[in-house]
Amino acid sequence: MIGGLAQHGHGKEALRVFNQMLKYGVSPNQITLVSVLCACNHAGLVTEAQKYFRSMKELFGFERTQEHYACMIDLLGRAGRLDEAMELVNTMPFQADGSVWGALLGAARIHKNVEIGQRAAEMLLILEPEKSGTHILLANIYASVGMWNNVAKMRRLMKDCNVKKEPGVSWIEVKDKIYTFIAGDRSHVRSEEIYAKLDELSERLGKAGYIPKVEFDLHDVERDEKEKLLYHHSEKLAVAFGLIATPAGAPIRVKKNLRVCMDCHTAFKFISKIVSREIILRDINRYHHFKDGSCSCGDYW
Ligand SMILES: [Zn+2]
Numbered sequence: 001m002i003g004g005l006a007q008h009g010h011g012k013e014a015l016r017v018f019n020q021m022l023k024y025g026v027s028p029n030q031i032t033l034v035s036v037l038c039a040c041n042h043a044g045l046v047t048e049a050q051k052y053f054r055s056m057k058e059l060f061g062f063e064r065t066q067e068h069y070a071c072m073i074d075l076l077g078r079a080g081r082l083d084e085a086m087e088l089v090n091t092m093p094f095q096a097d098g099s100v101w102g103a104l105l106g107a108a109r110i111h112k113n114v115e116i117g118q119r120a121a122e123m124l125l126i127l128e129p130e131k132s133g134t135h136i137l138l139a140n141i142y143a144s145v146g147m148w149n150n151v152a153k154m155r156r157l158m159k160d161c162n163v164k165k166e167p168g169v170s171w172i173e174v175k176d177k178i179y180t181f182i183a184g185d186r187s188h189v190r191s192e193e194i195y196a197k198l199d200e201l202s203e204r205l206g207k208a209g210y211i212p213k214v215e216f217d218l219h220d221v222e223r224d225e226k227e228k229l230l231y232h233h234s235e236k237l238a239v240a241f242g243l244i245a246t247p248a249g250a251p252i253r254v255k256k257n258l259r260v261c262m263d264c265h266t267a268f269k270f271i272s273k274i275v276s277r278e279i280i281l282r283d284i285n286r287y288h289h290f291k292d293g294s295c296s297c298g299d300y301w
């Protein structure tokens with residue numbers, strides 16, 4: 001239960017269940033504490049997590065495992081406390097593995113930290129050379145701070161190493177049928193309506209104060225062009241289709257094979273409010289429940 005609640009962004013609720021468990025005298029084990037830290041992570045509860053992490057031995061009688069460290073490093077990184085996260089990597093009694101460096105790379109991308117991003121990517125390329133995401137994330141960091149020469153270098157490297165970007169795919173179920181979308185998809189029979197819906201939304205979003213997050217786009221093209229590319233991401237197409245194909249007020253459930261991008265995440269917060277619909281998006285890491293202008297993940301994901 002604690003793990004499930006954490007995954008859906010109900011961090012506080014997960015901690016409430018955990019406290020209830022303690023009250024009833026059920027002893028937690030190391031795995032329980034991984035879920036508890038995960039709950040804190042998804043809800044951005046840094047202080048809470050630190051309390052459990054620091055005094056795990058005194059409170060529950062067991063040593064911290066590699067998973068606990070990994071969770072804590074991830075949590076600090078997401079909260080923007082990258083130096084503390086790095087400090088933990090350097091002092092922990094374990095060798096940092098791919099998941100730890102992956103978490104740091106993700107955090108470096110969110111917080112545009114080139115130095116830590118480079119270090120994490122370096123380690124990942126040694127530990128998990130077969131993974132394609134590393135080059136892309138590092139290129140994303142370079143793009144976000146306008147280091148286009150380095151972006152170009154990464155692209156060349158990816159081409160030389162034959163690294164292919166896994167295409168983003170989103171899908172939505174409407175009346176027992178599954179509809180799949182890729183970025184810029186025009187193969188759907190209602191394609192015209194979908195794009196018209198996106199145009200309409202784009203106008204209303206602009207009025208509501210949404211600004212496309214073009215700095216995370218890798219293409220070295222003009223801002224106008226970037227905005228267009230962002231608007232046609234697979235998850236936006238799926239949501240737009242959900243809007244025209246389901247009755248007003250019904251929640252929209254979309255799934256995506258990769259992590260949801262920063263721009264779509266922001267856009268969906270606005271859309272949930274503008275059209276008064278709940279949007280539930282399951283990406284590769286977790287569930288996002290967008291409602292009334294905010295997301296259940298509290299922007300930590
Ligand atoms: Zn997107």
Ligand SMILES: [Zn+2]
Nearest residue numbers: 288295297299
């Ligand atoms: Zn979210």
